[in-house]
Amino acid sequence: MTVSALQEDVLAANLARPAYGLVTLTWGNASGIDRERGVVAIKPSGVAYPDLRAEDIVVLDLDGRPVGGGGRPSTDTPTHLALYRAFPEIGGIVHTHSTWATAWAQAGREIPVLGTTHADLCDGPIPLTRPLTRAQIDADYEGETATVLIEALAERGPEAVPCALVQGHAPFCWGASPAAAVANAVTLEEVARMALLTTLLRSDSPPLPDFLRQKHYLRKHGPGAYYGQK
Amino acid sequence: MTVSALQEDVLAANLARPAYGLVTLTWGNASGIDRERGVVAIKPSGVAYPDLRAEDIVVLDLDGRPVGGGGRPSTDTPTHLALYRAFPEIGGIVHTHSTWATAWAQAGREIPVLGTTHADLCDGPIPLTRPLTRAQIDADYEGETATVLIEALAERGPEAVPCALVQGHAPFCWGASPAAAVANAVTLEEVARMALLTTLLRSDSPPLPDFLRQKHYLRKHGPGAYYGQK
Amino acid sequence: MTVSALQEDVLAANLARPAYGLVTLTWGNASGIDRERGVVAIKPSGVAYPDLRAEDIVVLDLDGRPVGGGGRPSTDTPTHLALYRAFPEIGGIVHTHSTWATAWAQAGREIPVLGTTHADLCDGPIPLTRPLTRAQIDADYEGETATVLIEALAERGPEAVPCALVQGHAPFCWGASPAAAVANAVTLEEVARMALLTTLLRSDSPPLPDFLRQKHYLRKHGPGAYYGQK
């Protein structure tokens, strides 16, 4: 099998994560989907980043049956597949244990909108999943992780909410492409860091007023967005 | 149009910001002005730093009419233009979302003068703008951001106060040139970090005594300054 | 004497520590053991990392008698030797003064299991040794440091607990090989950092529920582990 453009994109997304300081060792994983061919490409499990090549990126169908790439896929593959099945608008998913976002996940707190950097990413708090029950963990841990993520997105959807914190675990981020998911992961980590430092300066910082939050979000993401090149 | 020295200076100021760790992805923007020609050069909106070339730097007149450079200017261009119109002594402006300074902006606190590193930059607290009203945001968000910055500088002026925090947003910094504005942005971030850490060690740290604050400021910036080469 | 593979492995483990930001200057030390030959290789004392070569790695028998390598071994050699004598399952040991783990050691607190990153490393808190007594310090400081480490591991053993904090001092980490010990040291530092930041967000964060902690540990380390390539 020749290396596909999808594998190249997913390799680039995986390598961008240590380059941005979001992961170390073999942690985390990034994937992408080719909706036309119905295949998902994802990092192999437990491979160190310097050793990763495009042909190592595992290719699966949406039910997890291997289509290409030699290795065993990431242990978190069922989470990725369930998110792709639930949300046709998602083209790439990134999972990290990035330090500051993980601190919020471990503290069991959603991240409030304390500034415009956050509003540039997301029009509301970064949601926190409910805890997994023992039954969910025993039955299908990785699949049920997607279940609680999907619940957390139910109201606002994956375009308005480009990432969420799995309680006690770490963030998952997504976007229209693997590269867009990486950019959301980079932004989330910075937003998490700023929010934690803000909390140290003032434990009761009020969230941004609605009109400022929406202004920032919409100038970047709304129908009349004027950020970026046309 | 050939690439001007102004575009080269503004490119260098833009690239210095990620090099100093002040921004990531496409965030923030730097600009410069040629007062003789009456033109401002500024970063194009949403372009990633590794892709930025001098010919991409957008050139505008002081009312925002395009004079050169192919792209769409930064969304924050109206803020820069209004500051240049208000303060003839400013030659360069830098806007970042640098982490520690942004934490103070998000907490809604001006940065007190807790040590001589701060006094080397500025003879007083780093001011915080008042919040923008809903009417200001709806009417002309970026222009009104300049309005509250100009208000915050009214008393002390942009030479004594080389930067300010836009409440809930992030810092703007300025100087005699784009390079001077970058140096002020680097210093502000370090001052913000030291001040936050100081606050963690002692929540009621008193500000530096006036005579020490003024001594440090004046040995670097006063009429009898003796810092640097002649 | 020719340079052995053991010396090469121990050199690599020593150099990985500054590369991962775990040590600076000449701090810390890494060692490995060749159980067949009964020899331990360890960093020489007080040598700066850029100057370290494989032939400088000191080789000793398990009682500390020199077998090869020209210099004086690390001052912490008696700690390493006693751990190798006590635990035949250990193949490599790494000692750092990594910042965040050391903060927990200095605060005299074990690190609770606040998230799955921790559970991927260790099925329980990172233990803290009891303080050394004055008599222990006067008699054999480095040897008695191993004594309190061995006590801290008595119940769960060095495979379930890949690292521990020496109270008032810093962490020691181990593994099946020098490289595995380095990976544990990298993970410990990140776990310590996440745990401290979590504590700042919520001082009473409850530990991960047992079933989630065990699920994560066992999917990576248990008999039915499914993390990594086969």
Next chain:
Amino acid sequence: MTVSALQEDVLAANLARPAYGLVTLTWGNASGIDRERGVVAIKPSGVAYPDLRAEDIVVLDLDGRPVGGGGRPSTDTPTHLALYRAFPEIGGIVHTHSTWATAWAQAGREIPVLGTTHADLCDGPIPLTRPLTRAQIDADYEGETATVLIEALAERGPEAVPCALVQGHAPFCWGASPAAAVANAVTLEEVARMALLTTLLRSDSPPLPDFLRQKHYLRKHGPGAYYGQK
């Protein structure tokens, strides 16, 4: 005048400070003394590190009269000269505004001995100078900075205490050579960072017991020291 070995050593000490992350832009300064020739070499004022060459290092006699090197010496030169005059055992001095040590100086707190990393550097707290009076600042600011440093060292001396915090300002460090002063500055910053993080985990952490503090200090610095190569 040819470039002396002293100028080369002082250049190396100056360049090591940004390399270790202790300073940015043109901040701080390092110097060295040739006791036989009675000359001090020091960084020129306000020169950026990438531009600094050995021939730029300014050479002065102990009263501050220029002996060589073209530029204006660091504004803090009178502090360095007074320390060299007071303490014949000092061969190099380094001044930084390193972040974490400066936070302690700004909070007006000496750094307590919370762990062995500190005890490896210094057999007691890192002292804090008393505040300078207005009269001292008006008369001879930089010279009087040395006065309060010398007072802070009066009891224990500059060999037992390799650095001190100038209140509201930042650390000064020294050693037998410029390189030794740099190593002390690197260690101080790490000690300051660990101590601040320890304080966040436990605000009332007790200092290390005397016997452990002394054991660590003496195994590295005492008459029977056994750290390092012979």
